[in-house]
Amino acid sequence: MQNFVDQGAARFAALQKPLGLAVDDFLRTSTDHRHLNGVRRLWQASSRRGDFYLRDYTGRYCLGCEQFYADDEHCAEHPAPPEVVTEQNWFFRLSRYSSEILELLESGRIRIEPAARLREVLGFVRAGLSDISVSRPAARSDGWGIPVPGDPGQVIYVWWDALANYLTADPARWTEAAERVHVIGKGILRFHAVYWPALLLSAGERLPDTIFVHDYLTLDGAKISKSAGNTVHPTDLIDRYGTDAVRWWLLREVAPLGDTDFTEARLIARADQELANGLGNLVHRVLSLARRTGRIVPLSPLRTVTGLGERIDAALADFDFRAATGAVVDVIADANRFVEQTRPWTLSGDELDQALGTVVSTCRELATEFSPFLPDGAARLHAQLDRGEPARLYPRLAEGSNRGTSRT
Ligand SMILES: [Zn+2]
Numbered sequence: 001m002q003n004f005v006d007q008g009a010a011r012f013a014a015l016q017k018p019l020g021l022a023v024d025d026f027l028r029t030s031t032d033h034r035h036l037n038g039v040r041r042l043w044q045a046s047s048r049r050g051d052f053y054l055r056d057y058t059g060r061y062c063l064g065c066e067q068f069y070a071d072d073e074h075c076a077e078h079p080a081p082p083e084v085v086t087e088q089n090w091f092f093r094l095s096r097y098s099s100e101i102l103e104l105l106e107s108g109r110i111r112i113e114p115a116a117r118l119r120e121v122l123g124f125v126r127a128g129l130s131d132i133s134v135s136r137p138a139a140r141s142d143g144w145g146i147p148v149p150g151d152p153g154q155v156i157y158v159w160w161d162a163l164a165n166y167l168t169a170d171p172a173r174w175t176e177a178a179e180r181v182h183v184i185g186k187g188i189l190r191f192h193a194v195y196w197p198a199l200l201l202s203a204g205e206r207l208p209d210t211i212f213v214h215d216y217l218t219l220d221g222a223k224i225s226k227s228a229g230n231t232v233h234p235t236d237l238i239d240r241y242g243t244d245a246v247r248w249w250l251l252r253e254v255a256p257l258g259d260t261d262f263t264e265a266r267l268i269a270r271a272d273q274e275l276a277n278g279l280g281n282l283v284h285r286v287l288s289l290a291r292r293t294g295r296i297v298p299l300s301p302l303r304t305v306t307g308l309g310e311r312i313d314a315a316l317a318d319f320d321f322r323a324a325t326g327a328v329v330d331v332i333a334d335a336n337r338f339v340e341q342t343r344p345w346t347l348s349g350d351e352l353d354q355a356l357g358t359v360v361s362t363c364r365e366l367a368t369e370f371s372p373f374l375p376d377g378a379a380r381l382h383a384q385l386d387r388g389e390p391a392r393l394y395p396r397l398a399e400g401s402n403r404g405t406s407r408t
Contacts, residue, residue: 001142005030018238020247020375027169029162030144038168039146039161045203047149051093057133058086065187066158068133077187090135090154097198098129104197110208112193113319114257117186117213121193132195134160163196167205174206181210189213212319217254218261232262241397244374245271251321251373268397275377278332279366280393282339283381286359287390289344289352296388299357304334305365312369328369335362360385 009028016023029035059068064078102125104110112118135154145155167174184192192211200207219230237246249267254260290296308331315323344355364385371378381393
């Protein structure tokens with residue numbers, strides 16, 4: 001078990017560099033003392049409020065989810081029928097927080113995006129919240145889990161323990177943040193939108209502001225699963241196509257609602273069309289011409305750049321990554337049209353300086369706006385513009401093209 005967990009944690013931690021992620025913290029809830037102490041503190045706060053009681057319980061338990069389901073419910077994610085489990089557990093008075101949770105969700109004080117997910121969770125809350133089991137007999141947990149303070153025969157339920165990580169890693173970061181935003185998969189919505197706020201209300205801690213819920217990826221039209229053997233490893237894709245191509249596909253094509261189908265052909269087409277051809281050609285053409293003139297006159301960018309930052313911000317406020325990156329792609333297209341129309345290769349003197357200066361300034365703006373999405377490519381673009389070096393920004397990935405070379 002320890003081995004299995006160690007490997008899992010290492011696999012997640014190892015994704016940071018290949019995916020180009022800037023990670024503030026990485027918490028292993030099974031080994032980190034910050035977490036152990038934080039969970040105890042939260043449990044004791046709820047305990048002082050009188051929110052726990054002991055009860056014998058029989059319920060239908062899905063091992064895959066580590067969750068009890070009501071008699072009329074089935075698990076959407078695990079085909080095995082829930083196991084009937086009878087045990088003595090500590091219960092949390094979730095029912096006490098029903099109306100408060102409902103009010104938080106209905107008022108938008110806790111914002112759930114997209115709206116379809118809000119409706120889903122409201123349906124669950126309006127049906128009435130029952131108290132939930134929040135511990136397991138220690139004997140059934142193989143030594144895993146945090147002992148219940150004052151009752152070492154029980155360990156704290158894995159989800160109570162897991163959710164607390166947002167707060168235990170660095171309490172000040174949670175408490176003092178201007179905004180607390182969760183980004184989660186649809187399978188764990190109930191935990192984040194109902195149980196977690198209730199836990200926080202009980203412990204007297206600050207609530208999340210926004211919960212953004214994403215759907216799943218399918219692969220070549222089929223659900224991704226280990227048993228079907230059709231998993232795809234992000235690091236393999238990155239080895240083959242590069243970090244930016246993978247990030248770009250995720251940003252450009254994943255729908256906010258509904259599953260999105262991944263194919264390598266789609267990743268390649270998207271990167272070639274927009275990165276290699278759209279942006280790469282623009283930069284290459286204009287810097288090749290600038291090399292001939294030997295100078296770039298600093299000028300204002302194309303007017304289409306005006307408001308680009310605001311358009312991106314507005315899209316990101318709605319978690320619409322396709323629209324945010326689409327705004328950048330629109331400017332690339334406008335700049336390419338400008339080059340087609342002005343035909344700078346037919347110009348000379350001031351007219352040529354004007355055309356080149358305008359496009360180069362536009363490219364600088366693009367590099368700045370690109371930086372949160374594709375930090376690697378953005379840094380290379382800035383460097384290229386500074387040096388006036390007409391290198392290929394992105395290689396073409398499609399078969400038969402110059403795969404794997406980033407300089408020509
Ligand atoms: Zn399940």
